[in-house]
Amino acid sequence: MTTNERRFVCDVNVMISAVLLPGNKPDRALRKAQNLGELLVSETIWLKQCLSAFATTTLHSNK
Numbered sequence: 116m117t118t119n120e121r122r123f124v125c126d127v128n129v130m131i132s133a134v135l136l137p138g139n140k141p142d143r144a145l146r147k148a149q150n151l152g153e154l155l156v157s158e159t160i161w162l163k164q165c166l167s168a169f170a171t172t173t174l175h176s177n178k
Contacts, residue, residue: 121152127164130156 125145133142148154 122155123148123152124155127161128168130161131165131168 125148129141129144132139133145136142145154
């Protein structure tokens, strides 16, 4: 990575939305960030948030 390359950090909810709904605004924003520079992701936070989001969704869908 060069020192002039742009770096982007995105909220995990945006990433989940982009995965679940391709073509929506979060998906387009992530793709644009990837095209303009580097997308920084914390694997620990990503995994924790994904597990939490899917656990919540599963709990609500089983009611």
